[in-house]
Amino acid sequence: MGYQSRYDQNFITGNSAYNKYAFTGTNLINTGFHYSYTFKNVYSYGEIAHSIDGGWAVVNGLLISLSPKLSTVLLHRNYDRDYRNFFSSAVGEGTDVSNEKGVYAGLNFSPSKKFLYSIYLDYFKFPWLKFRVDSASKGHEILVQGIYTPKKTLKILLRFKRELKQQNPDATDKSEGLKNVLKGSGRAAIDWKLNKSIDFQHRVEVSLYKKGEMGQEFGKLVYCDFNYHPPLAKLSGNLRIAYFSTPSYNSRIYAYEDDVLYGSSFGLYSEKGFRSYSNIRCRITRKVDLWARYALTFYQDKESISSGLDEIEGNIKSDVKVQLRYQF
Known part of the structure; x- marks a missing residue:
C-alpha cells in the first residue's frame, strides 16, 4: 500500500535543531504494510511504514485473553526520527509519529460483573531533540483504575x-x-x-x-x-x-x-x-x-x-x- 502527496509550495521548517529531520520540499511518498493473525486466544497485529528518502515506522502488538476474567495487551513501537507522514495516526506519546521508541503493557481484570480493574505502563524514549528538549530524553506513564458497578x-x-x-x-x-x-x-x-x-x-x-x-x-x-x-x-x-x-x-x-x-x-x-x-x-x-x-x-x-x-x-x-x- 502506498500514496503520494504533492504540494505547490516548499515546506520550510526553520533553523531549530529539533526540526533537522522534518519534511522539506514538495513531494512525499509513503508506503506501508500491515498484518493481523489470530491463534487460539492470542491476536497479533502490526504495521510497517516507510517514507521514501526518509525513515521507517514499526508497530507490533499482542492481545491475549488469559482467561474469561483476565486479558492483557503488549505493544512495541519504533518510529525513526526522519519518518514523515502527514496523515499517520498511531500509538505514541509524542504528537508526531516520529522520533520515538516505546513499549506499552496493559492488563484488565474483571473478577465479577461488578468490578473491573485496569493498569497500564508505557515506557518511551525520544532519540532526537524535541521542542523545549535539547537532547535525547525518556519517560514513562503509569495508570491504575478501578470501576465498581453495583447496579x-x-x-x-x-x-x-x-x-x-x-x-x-x-x-x-x-x-x-x-x-x-x-x-x-x-x-x-x-x-x-x-x-x-x-x-x-x-x-x-x-x-x-x-x-x-x-x-x-x-x-x-x-x-x-x-x-x-x-x-x-x-x-x-x-x-x-x-x-x-x-x-x-x-x-x-x-x-x-x-x-x-x-x-x-x-x-x-x-x-x-x-x-x-x-x-x-x-x-x-x-x-x-x-x-x-x-x-x-x-x-x-x-x-x-x-x-x-x-x-x-x-x-x-x-x-x-x-x-x-x-x-x-
Missing part, C-alpha cells in the same frame, strides 16, 4: 495516573542538563441514573506538577452534571456547575464538556474560580432541531482575562452558541 444505574470510578518526562531547565534556572517533569492526577467519579430521563455525574479530580527541584503544585476540580434526556421528548439538555483551583497553567485540569451538535470538547480548568454551562436541544419539527449553549466562567482574584485582542475587562467570561439544523 445498572450506578457506577463508581477511582483512577490514579503518574507521568514522568524530561524538559530543558526554565529560563531562570542556570543549571545544565534536562530536568525531570512529574505530572500526576487522581480522580473519583460517581455516575447514577435517577430514572430513564434524569441522571447525574459527580467528579473530584486533583493534579500534581513538579519540575526539577522546584516545589510541587497541586490543583483541584470539583463538578456536578445534571442531564435531562426524556425519551421521545422535544426538549432535553444538561447543566454543569464546577469549582476549580490551580496555582498555574502547569497544574491545569481537563474535563470533557458537552456542546452543540458536533461541538463537544475538553474544557481547560486553570487558575481559580467557578464555571457553569448549560445545553438545550429543542426538536421543533421532524425536520428542524435547535441547539443552544451558554457558558459562564467566574475567576477569583483577577481584574482582566487574557491579553491583547482577546483581553476581557473584569473577571467574568461568557460565550453563547446557537445552532439550527434542517434535514431534507
Whole structure:
C-alpha cells in the first residue's frame, strides 16, 4: 500500500535543531504494510511504514485473553526520527509519529460483573531533540483504575495516573542538563441514573506538577452534571456547575464538556474560580432541531482575562452558541 502527496509550495521548517529531520520540499511518498493473525486466544497485529528518502515506522502488538476474567495487551513501537507522514495516526506519546521508541503493557481484570480493574505502563524514549528538549530524553506513564458497578444505574470510578518526562531547565534556572517533569492526577467519579430521563455525574479530580527541584503544585476540580434526556421528548439538555483551583497553567485540569451538535470538547480548568454551562436541544419539527449553549466562567482574584485582542475587562467570561439544523 502506498500514496503520494504533492504540494505547490516548499515546506520550510526553520533553523531549530529539533526540526533537522522534518519534511522539506514538495513531494512525499509513503508506503506501508500491515498484518493481523489470530491463534487460539492470542491476536497479533502490526504495521510497517516507510517514507521514501526518509525513515521507517514499526508497530507490533499482542492481545491475549488469559482467561474469561483476565486479558492483557503488549505493544512495541519504533518510529525513526526522519519518518514523515502527514496523515499517520498511531500509538505514541509524542504528537508526531516520529522520533520515538516505546513499549506499552496493559492488563484488565474483571473478577465479577461488578468490578473491573485496569493498569497500564508505557515506557518511551525520544532519540532526537524535541521542542523545549535539547537532547535525547525518556519517560514513562503509569495508570491504575478501578470501576465498581453495583447496579445498572450506578457506577463508581477511582483512577490514579503518574507521568514522568524530561524538559530543558526554565529560563531562570542556570543549571545544565534536562530536568525531570512529574505530572500526576487522581480522580473519583460517581455516575447514577435517577430514572430513564434524569441522571447525574459527580467528579473530584486533583493534579500534581513538579519540575526539577522546584516545589510541587497541586490543583483541584470539583463538578456536578445534571442531564435531562426524556425519551421521545422535544426538549432535553444538561447543566454543569464546577469549582476549580490551580496555582498555574502547569497544574491545569481537563474535563470533557458537552456542546452543540458536533461541538463537544475538553474544557481547560486553570487558575481559580467557578464555571457553569448549560445545553438545550429543542426538536421543533421532524425536520428542524435547535441547539443552544451558554457558558459562564467566574475567576477569583483577577481584574482582566487574557491579553491583547482577546483581553476581557473584569473577571467574568461568557460565550453563547446557537445552532439550527434542517434535514431534507
